Amino acid sequence: MSPLSLSAEQLTKRFDHFTAVEGVSFSVQRGEIYGLLGPNGAGKTTTIRMLLGLLRPTAGQGTVLGYDIVRQPEEIRRRVGYVSQKFSLYPDLTVAENFNFYAGVYGVARRSISARRGDTLALVGLADQEPVRAASLPGGARQRLALACALAHQPDFLFLDEPTAGVDPISRRALWDLLYALAASGTSILVTTHYMDEAENCYRLAFIYQGRIVAEGTARDMKEQQMQGQVVELDCEPLDRALTILRQAHLFDEAALYGSTIHAIGPDAQAALVQLPGLLADQGVTLHSAEVIAPSLEDVFITRLRHVDQSVHSPA
Amino acid sequence: MNTRLWPIMRKEFIHIVRDPRTLAVMFIIPVVQLILLGYAANTDIRHLAIAVFDADHTAQSRQLVEAYRASDYFAISAYVNDESEIARLLDGGQVRGGLIIPPGYADSLLKGRAAQVAFVIDGSDPSVAGTAFAASQSVGQAQGVKLIQQRLGVDFSSLGGIEVRPRVWYNPDLRSSNYMVPALIGLILQFLTGLFTALSIVREREQGTIEQLVVTPIRSWELIVGKIIPYVGIAFFDLGEILLIGVLWFGVPVRGSIPLLAAIALLFLLTTLGTGLFISSVTKSQQEAMLVSFLVLFPGIFLSGFFFPLEAMPAPLQAVSYVVPLRYMLIIIRGIILKGVGLPAFQEQVIALAILGPLILIGASLRFRKSLE
Known part of the structure; x- marks a missing residue:
């Protein structure tokens, strides 16, 4: 060492x-x-x-x-x-x-x-x-x-x-x-x-x-081990309506714009992916693709911050 | 020598020579101030314009007018035919005084009675009026004595009595420039070192370089001393510059020891550099430092006895003046240059500076160190 x-x-x-x-x-x-x-x-x-x-x-x-x-x-x-x-x-x-x-x-x-x-x-x-x-x-x-x-x-x-x-x-x-x-x-x-x-x-x-x-x-360490939940990358349109739906539906903990896609983070991505297409289609959103991807550092930090903010604002 | 002082001093020196405005202020302003104050702040009263209203029109009255004219204090700029004309000229500021000789002046003299004349003075400028007041009286009295002697045909000095012969020491011609030029040395030293020390430190704060300096091995005293020394050098250059112009141009006599003056100036600089350091520690921008400097330095000038004698000030102001270092420095400078006196003559002032200097500098250094955190 x-x-x-x-x-x-x-x-x-x-x-x-x-x-x-x-x-x-x-x-x-x-x-x-x-x-x-x-x-x-x-x-x-x-x-x-x-x-x-x-x-x-x-x-x-x-x-x-x-x-x-x-x-x-x-x-x-x-x-x-x-x-x-x-x-x-x-x-x-x-x-x-x-x-x-x-x-x-x-x-x-x-x-x-x-x-x-x-x-x-x-x-x-x-x-x-x-x-x-x-x-x-x-x-x-x-x-x-x-x-x-x-x-x-x-x-x-x-x-x-x-x-x-x-x-x-x-x-x-x-x-x-x-x-x-x-x-x-x-x-x-x-x-x-x-x-x-x-x-x-x-x-x-x-x-x-x-x-x-x-x-x-290490960055890799964080992405692989410290990430709580999985990241789903959604390619769909219109983005803003999709984002509103995702935030209301509670399928994921977190949803945010990420370039021309949406990153949604949740504890059980597979389960959410099953419900997702129907939910979006009902509201007139066209879903091109949705897949679980490796998290970026930003994804890691967004979930960590959410965790910290929750523990600060509602001390359990 | 401490190895870190040198780079700081060299850097500061480059800052100074690269900034034409700073250079101009440092080397040209003293000359300008000297010329301005040497001439403009002149309270010598010579050739004060007066108007004459001679209602008597006799040889005797013309003699009196001639006596005033010859005195050098007054210049007759107008002969008028009416008292109200004098009032008009005074109102307009064309004359500062008026001599009024009533009809029957010569007649009174010839009959052996006291002849009365009036002398009107514009009192709006007290120092001018004061001199005119005294001069108008003394010229008249001298003329009176002369007339009596002529009439009696005797010489008064042969009759005994008292004759006062004033002798003015140090500045026999009572020239203001002799008084002002030495004081200007103190004033300019204070202004330059105080302001420029403050500005040079605040500039580091403005640029953010001070943040960089505090993580180097530089200790705060090294920074302070390294920054100050170039300005001390310039202050001494200015001291020499002012002395030279004072002697060569204004004919100010330098009677005392210049090395002594330089040594005490160094003591005085501790107070001004300390003030500058203090100002730098309470301000964030060069502009702010400039304003605070004026706020601190200006009252100091008035409380130093530079323009007005301290003895004439009300007691509370006099009390405040005891913490103004320039007050002591002026007495010392005027003492050395005009009187040619040495240390024993102004021991108290030197002791005061020796107390104030370290006090201000140490206080400012502590404040400065705190401002770095």
Whole structure:
């Protein structure tokens, strides 16, 4: 088993009247890309801030690269890289100057900065952009520069907070290729996102909702083992009427539009499939096809969320 | 040297040189302010326009008018034939005063009676009126004494009595620029360092880069010191700039020790940088920081004795002025430059700065650290 790069145990953060994170536990192994997935405000950023020693946990504990997050935050900060949501760079500084600044504050020796800069900027594809001001870089390039700055000191652990928000798909793909290369060379990576498709890129992931982890594991694991119920994909028309009928009929727990199809989720899909054609036909809906399919991550999370909301709103 | 300070300072320096507006404010504004205040904030009263209504039309009355004209305080801009004409000119602001010599002036003099003349003064600007008031009296009295001496044929100085010979020290010509230019050094140091420190930190908050900085190994004191030092450098550059212009252009005498001035300026800068740091920790945008700076700095200027003497202020305002660092700095600067005095002369002020400086800076640093969380 690879050594542990990060462990969080029952991390909890309460603000005055509000619990942002409650009992969050997970671990990241060396060279692993771990995803924290969840909607905005779910507690992802608060969790990262605790792990970086910026916020003191109300309860629980954690280590990053073997250092305690409460007692040794400076040791941690020296060894990790962090790319914030807005990939904050200095717009009036050039690509090279931005890099030099971060390399400097991370204590990279002055004589080795320019070599580091050459290597790192080449890695992120900005080698020929050194004299360009950060302000005039397109979004994708800015994000790669932010990543380069976070890698200036060759960190063993990389935190990325929503690194792909507002970045075009091609740049997103390029970023993930970079992350895989980094992970392969032994860097551990913790990435937060609210994009489902992106979460599938992670080796393992945790789904955070209202400050709690509601599902954790590999994407495949989640789809195969943590899915409660089955997913039926319906190709029919008109979609909106079909959706209304499905929601009223209680054949399934959940029904939602999924592109030009409907995904309906229920505990016993086979039984429902028997009744379905007649029900739809009665109301004038043409059913082209209906089949049980493998769930997507989104399907998994929709059912998990439903489960959480029910337990919150009607405590049994 | 601490290795993390250098990159912060270098980065800050690049920010400064890349922003033409900042550069202009830093290097040109002091000159503009100096020229403006050096000339405009001039309370020296010279050649005040007056109107003369001479109803006597005698050699004696013309002598009196000539005495006023020669005094340098007044310039006769109109001779009128009616008292109401003087009122009209005063109303219109064409003249600031009027000399009225009634008929029979010379007659009274020749008969050995006290001759009366009237001098009307526009009191809407008290400082102008005050000077005009005193000047109108002294010119008249001198002329009176002269007439009596002529009449008696004696020289008063041979009769004993008291003669007051005022001697004005430090600024013998009572030139306002000698008083204003040194004070301007304090004012500009405060304005530049306070405002620009606040702006440079708030800009990081606006850009979101501060979020990035707090996860680096930078400690908050390193960030503060690294950001402040370039502005201290500029403040000292401005100090030299103002002194040079003050000496070469306005002829302000520098009598004291410049190294002493620089050393105390450093102490003073602790208070202004601390104020800037504090402002940055309570504001979220550069615009907000700008407004708060004006809110904090302006009352400070009035309570520092820059324009108006503190002694004349009501007690509660005087009490507030004790926490205004500029108050002490002005006394020190004026002391060093105009009086050429040293540390013993303004010990108390230096002690006050030595207490206020660390107090403000430490308080602001704590507030700033909290604002990072």
